Amino acid sequence: MPRRISFLLAVLPLLVAACAAPSKMATTSMSSSASASYTVAIPDVTAERFQITATIKGITADTTTYFFPIWGPGAYDLVYFGKYVRNFTATGANGEPLNVRQVDSNSFHISGIHGVVNLRYEVQDIEDVPNSALFGLSDIEPDFAFANTPALFGYAAGYKAIPHTVTYAHEGWDITLGLDPVAGQPDTYAARDYDELVDAPVHMGKFQRLEFMVDGKPHIISITAPTQLSKSDAQALVDTARRVVKIVSGVFGELPYNRYIFQLLLVDLNNTNAMKAFGALEHANSSTYLMPYVEGRVAQSLAEVLAHEYWHLWSPKRIHVAELGPFDYQRGPRTRSLWFAEGLTEYYAQALLARSGMVSPEKIIGDLNQAAGSFGVRRQRESITDLSLRVAEAPLFEIIGLYSKGPMIGFLLDAEIRLQTGNRKSLDDAMRFFNEKYGKTGATFGDDDIIPIMEEATGAKLSEFYKRYIAGREPLPFAEYLPRLGFTSVVTYDTATTLGATFSADEQGWVVEEVAPNGAASLMGLQKGDILTKVQGPDNEFPLTSIPPQFADMLAGQLPPGLTVVFLRNGTSKKTQVQVRTVINEEKQWGIDRADSSLGAQIRKAMIGA
Structure with missing residues (x-):
């Protein structure tokens, strides 16, 4: 999931970064005037659905198949976005109904075409898909919406290379995305082809907006967070992002874009429901982040992941194997x-x-x-x-x-x-x-x-x-x-917060491999072979299947008090209160x-x- 796991704050279950490569123009026998235009609206945020309309012009045959991607470049995991499409219909140039037959969950066969196809469908937001992370999916909330655009747009077979435009209706909300705006057409953006269209996630909402310049090019940060960043946090974030841009681009000596967008979705660490898969995903002119909100340390907590995603502008966005672009959206990489x-x-x-x-x-x-x-x-x-x-x-x-x-x-x-x-x-x-x-x-x-x-x-x-x-x-x-x-080998002593056990991972959660005598796990009553499945708070819970067990002790130092862990022992579900202990470790380590x-x-x- 390109997911890439670039920066690990102590609490992070997973940091996944991903990789999408730039589009390449493909040859086709389509009409030279072929084009596709989309509109996206959210008529009712409580329904949590995107309403999509599209007009595809220049189709030369009387039939076509319209495909939705099964994956989004960079996120790598197979989502099958068509499963979340509802009420798919097609009409001709004069509004006459066209014949639509759903082939499978990801494709629709359309017949009776005379050059133009008008589409209308809805897409359910999909912020919670097993083995996937939000930054590769979509979400609609009362005060913001986000979509990694493979979740919104499909393509007619043989027509990925045509020019595309998209218009976003976002009344009362701000908006950021990596596509260039179309002059004279408010809220409309242009993509040279389908690859570029779905490489530009959209962030809409009542968010905080920060801007800075590097080498005369604008860089925009849009931030949805539990609370607006303080003036000092905001300035530190701008300073950090600017330095990252200069440091990383300095390796290659170029800024290969007109403008760049950082889309930040920051969540409360105490909201255990949100602690599923933190991380980020890069795109040609933007990057998206789902990260914990750490007041007073926002810039510090994001520096490394910003650098990771920004490096991706070159590798693998522009420097990549053939398998990573142009893409086959019906087959994972x-x-x-x-x-x-x-x-x-x-x-x-x-x-x-x-x-x-x-x-x-x-x-x-x-x-x-x-x-x-x-x-x-x-x-x-x-x-x-x-x-x-x-x-x-x-x-x-x-x-x-x-x-x-x-x-x-x-x-x-x-x-x-x-x-x-x-x-x-x-x-x-x-x-x-x-x-x-x-x-x-x-x-x-x-x-x-x-x-x-x-x-x-x-x-x-x-x-x-x-x-x-x-x-x-x-x-x-x-x-x-x-x-x-x-490097030289030295003996070090340090204190560490620990759960007092080692774990391996399986499909149900963390398997206890070894319990330290008199450690926290021993006090919790855990035994070798127990399987920890989830952690519960007063109002919510998060599954341990989404957190690599390598980070058990890193997580232990950040857990709020009053949590309960649910575990299986010989197939029977049990609970115990989470305990941690601080220990002194003696280790031989490398120093300089x-x-x-x-x-x-x-x-x-x-x-x-x-």
Whole structure:
């Protein structure tokens, strides 16, 4: 779900970022005057339905099939958006009824056409779909509405490449979306084709609007939150977003858009009903965020995820394998390269902020230590390329590997290039090469081309690294690489809030694998084999199937008091009050000597700023 899990605030169940690639014009035998125009309205917010009308002109045959997407690029999961369409009808140019036959949940066959088809249908908002996150779906509330536009628009077979316009009726509400407005037509926006139309989510509502400029180009932030951001929070957010834009675009030396939109949907941490799948999704000229609202720390909590989504403007929006654009909306993507599209993106989201001083390099060092324990000790059950192949069907908690192991692969791959070339070349050079040869030309490449292209760009030999650690399942070689980068092993002591147990994931929730003696889980009465299914508050609840168990202790430090956990023991449902404990941990960890001036230390500093 492109979902990508780029930044993890301590409470975040999941941070999924996603990847949609720019559209490519396709050849077709359609009329040269063919076009499609849509209108979107919400007549009654309480009904929670979008009302859609469309006119498609220039259809040369007397029949067509109108398809709704089964997935939205970047979110990867299979939603089958047509299942949420209601009251679908079609008429001709003069209002005469056309014959409509529903083929399946996602397509309608229309016959009796004489050049023009007028469509009318409704779309139920779909903010709650199993194994999907809101930023890839849609929602209508009393004070705002949001839609990732594959949820709203379909296409006539063979007519995706025609020009599209869309008019949004949003009386009394503000609006943001990434499409350019049509001059002289209020609230109407133009897309050069269907791919561009559904790569521009819409945010409407009584939201807070912030703006800033970079290199003469406007950047807009629309914010729906539990309360309006304070003046200091708003200014900090603008400053952070501006710095992110400058830092990330500086790698490539361009701003490849006319204007850029950040759409923020911030939710109350105490609303456990909303704590399902935090994250974000990138688009060609915009990005959408479903994140917790942390008063006084909004900018700080968003910095890394902003960097992740903004990096996606290049990879994989413009730099991508053929499987990620142009899209087949009736078949989910199958690619082995999401380690490149998502994992390397997360590496850069962390590394660029650390290099620039926006975040402490100690955070990356902490992540390296955590990853060394997770990925550097034992052979992995699955390679990251195999995980990438099944991402469309994988449950949310399994996809975390793209965003936890992925950036570590990026770190080690960057180190490998720099070590081989004496720090004369880096992964940065490879990404710039990709952009010049592919991003700026619209050309694509295959999964098997990525490493040869990197070798061409840097002169480094990387096929063995790929074979062992990316396509292979060997433990990541932290113990080999970190000393060569000037890292030293140190003993540390720290306090941590913990549930006092280790967990694995299954389709029902968290399976208790081990209970620490006298720990919180022991006091709660939990036993090995119990399955924790959900956490309940006074008025609501959230399922633990949506939260990777790796984040159990991260979540423990943020849970409000008075919660109950529901668990299964031998098939019987039981409850116990949530308890946590603070413990002191002694660990051997990797640290750095800032006085070290060796080549390895210079490489490390170039990579993470310390």
